[in-house]
Amino acid sequence: MSSWIRMIGKDEADGQLAELYDKIAPGDELVDNILGVHSLHPQSLADHLQLYKTIMYGKSPLSRREREMVAVAVSVANDCHY
Numbered sequence: 088m089s090s091w092i093r094m095i096g097k098d099e100a101d102g103q104l105a106e107l108y109d110k111i112a113p114g115d116e117l118v119d120n121i122l123g124v125h126s127l128h129p130q131s132l133a134d135h136l137q138l139y140k141t142i143m144y145g146k147s148p149l150s151r152r153e154r155e156m157v158a159v160a161v162s163v164a165n166d167c168h169y
Contacts, residue, residue: 095126104129111136 097108097118104126112118125132143154162168 092124093127094120094123096123100126102129104132107132107136 095104097105097112100108107129108118111122122132122135125135143151143158147154149157
């Protein structure tokens, strides 16, 4: 799947972006496009990851399982494979 947003690949990344890529996709793992679209502004990638951690793991009346079910339902409604 290609994106119309220019993305910096793992092989081109340096500095903060390379460090973030190593955290989210170590070794030969691929970086998902939903994260790679932030590559031109690495701080937005760091912020995206922090938001995800807060939503999925932070204090909430919803269990982790319930949060995952909401994420799946939203993805299905949006015809998104993530």
